[in-house]
Amino acid sequence: MRCVIVVAALSLLVACGATEPQSGTNGRVSGHALAGPTCPVEQPGDPNCQPKPVQGSVQFAQGEHVVSAVRIDASGAFAAEIPAGTYTVTVDTGGNAFPVCAPVGVEVRADADAVVDISCDTGIR
Numbered sequence: 001m002r003c004v005i006v007v008a009a010l011s012l013l014v015a016c017g018a019t020e021p022q023s024g025t026n027g028r029v030s031g032h033a034l035a036g037p038t039c040p041v042e043q044p045g046d047p048n049c050q051p052k053p054v055q056g057s058v059q060f061a062q063g064e065h066v067v068s069a070v071r072i073d074a075s076g077a078f079a080a081e082i083p084a085g086t087y088t089v090t091v092d093t094g095g096n097a098f099p100v101c102a103p104v105g106v107e108v109r110a111d112a113d114a115v116v117d118i119s120c121d122t123g124i125r
Contacts, residue, residue: 027108030079031116033058033072033091035099037124052076054101054120056093062086084110091118098123 036051043049053076059069060082067087070080085108091101099120106116 024111025083026081027084027110028079028081028113029060029087029089029106029108029116030077030113031118032076033078033101033118033120034076035101035120035122037122040124051119052122054091054093054099054118056091058118059090059092060087060106061090062088082108084108089116089118091120 033054033056034051035054037049038052039046039049053074054072057069057071058078058080059066060080061067062085067085068080068082069092070078072078072091087106087108089104089106093099093101099122101118101120104116104118106114108114
């Protein structure tokens with residue numbers, strides 16, 4: 001009988017523990033990757049010369065280890081849920097020489113949102 005009570009008590013503890021909300025270890029990173037300039041001589045307010053979305057993917061790395069990679073959508077937006085930590089964010093344009101996108105650092109915190117906007121250089125002057 002004593003054994004049954006102990007097993008029942010342990011089962012109850014396990015069941016209760018499984019339903020308790022636990023703090024996550026991931027955070028969300030979102031942003032845009034845009035390239036400019038897009039016109040050789042830009043005029044203020046010219047909608048044709050606005051930065052354009054970059055085609056490719058965004059990689060989140062810690063040192064040499066890529067933790068996650070996500071595609072950039074048609075508007076230049078990207079989003080990923082990754083473990084909390086400090087990352088270097090790079091854009092992979094599939095081997096194209098341009099645009100050139102400098103790496104950006106980001107700190108991701110658990111259960112928090114971080115925004116990373118990446119400006120890329122088209123080489124147009």
